[in-house]
Amino acid sequence: MFLETIEEDQATGRVAEIYERQREQLGFVMDAAKCFTARPDLLPIYTDFSDRIRAGFSLGLREWRLITLIAAKHIPSTYCSQVYSKRLIADLGSKDAVLAVQKDFRSAGLSEKDVVMLSYAEKIAKDASHISEADIESLRTVGFSDRQICDIALCAAFRCFVSRFFDATGAGTESAFIDSNEEFRSQMTVGKAL
Secondary structure, eight states, X not given: OOSOOOXXXXXXXXXXXXXXXXXXXXXXXXXHHHGGXXXXXXXXXXXXXXXXXXXXXXXXXXXXXXHHHHHHHHTTOHHHHHHHHXXXXXXXSSHHHHHHHHHHGGGTTOOHHHHHHHHHHHHHHHHGGGOOHHHHHHHHHTTXXXXXXXXXXXXXXXXXXXXXXXHHHTOOOOGGXXXXXXXXXXXXXXXXOO
């Protein structure tokens, strides 16, 4: 971490509560949480905002993870790519399936609906100024509602913000998210080296 942040033994109030929740869920506190404590008021705001986005997300957890993986690739964010690729293995059934999606989701055997969703997410991560009404119509044509389209955009754009913030503050990928398979780990290292 590049910035001075609140360590676990120094945390109080909401920061301590958030740290404790992460320890209960993961067994440790992520740098992704700690980096917000260079300004202690930000971690509760970020956590509440993130929780509300996820709670109201109109698509499944699998879709959240797929969108995040593709956005992370183009940001590029090694941290988020490593974290979400590990979580996608169970969703997609194998590391090979995750590798195929990360390499080229258009030829990875996903449904047409998934491909259109990820094409939109990719455009958001690369340059959202190139999105047109035609992109939205493509999403509607394969069955996405406007609320779901909003959520795809929110998920991809949110990832752009947080991933860049993590890199800018020096948050590092925790060993729990770094895969032991060298090929997998290497392909998910899309930005900052591990």
